[in-house]
Amino acid sequence: xxxxxxxxxxxxxxxxxxxxxxxxxxxxxxxxxxxxxxxxxxxxxxxxxxxxxxxxxxxxxxxxxxxxxxxxxxxxxxxxxxxxxxxxxxxxxx
Numbered sequence: 001x002x003x004x005x006x007x008x009x010x011x012x013x014x015x016x017x018x019x020x021x022x023x024x025x026x027x028x029x030x031x032x033x034x035x036x037x038x039x040x041x042x043x044x045x046x047x048x049x050x051x052x053x054x055x056x057x058x059x060x061x062x063x064x065x066x067x068x069x070x071x072x073x074x075x076x077x078x079x080x081x082x083x084x085x086x087x088x089x090x091x092x093x094x
Contacts, residue, residue, distance in 0.1 A: 006068065008051035015041040 003010045020037025027033045041047050 008047045008055050012041045012047045012052055015044075015046045 004014060005011075016038050019040035020034060023033035023037045042049060
């Protein structure tokens with residue numbers, strides 16, 4: 001139950017599988033049964049697409065003292081701190 005409450009992707013998978021199974025049992029093997037089951041978690045607001053997208057981008061989740069920290073990889077150029085940058089007068093070409 002803990003993973004269900006902490007992970008949007010795991011919640012989606014559990015709800016989609018359960019609903020798909022229920023639809024197949026009730027209505028038989030059809031494309032409509034699969035479509036209803038797969039869309040159920042988002043349609044019924046168990047999870048949002050945004051929650052799953054954010055979680056899908058995360059590379060790690062760390063729980064410390066009840067607080068959940070998520071680790072991401074950002075593809076942005078880094079700039080050196082000002083104290084490490086050369087002074088303009090030191091950047092003279094000879």
